[in-house]
Amino acid sequence: MKELRTAPAVLERLHHNRDALRAAVEELSKWIEDRGALDVVGNVKGSLMALDDNADAIREGFAELVRQAPGQVDQENQGERFFALLRHAGL
Numbered sequence: 001m002k003e004l005r006t007a008p009a010v011l012e013r014l015h016h017n018r019d020a021l022r023a024a025v026e027e028l029s030k031w032i033e034d035r036g037a038l039d040v041v042g043n044v045k046g047s048l049m050a051l052d053d054n055a056d057a058i059r060e061g062f063a064e065l066v067r068q069a070p071g072q073v074d075q076e077n078q079g080e081r082f083f084a085l086l087r088h089a090g091l
Contacts, residue, residue: 018055
């Protein structure tokens with residue numbers, strides 16, 4: 001199944017995008033807070049918490065995809081690399 005062989009690479013890219021978007025939104029939130037829009041900052045921080053809360057479910061779904069793919073040595077290596085990146089990011 002070609003989809004499962006490429007799933008780890010796609011999910012790894014999605015995770016990188018998530019991290020980049022989170023960092024950008026957090027920077028914008030700090031800029032907005034400095035200008036006194038505390039209600040907006042509260043909403044942004046709530047959204048950032050949702051991103052963080054969903055990280056576990058995403059990680060578990062990724063692990064399940066890796067387990068379901070039969071005999072994909074490269075995929076397992078990609079999975080290990082992905083989980084190392086998650087640990088490094090504190091997720």
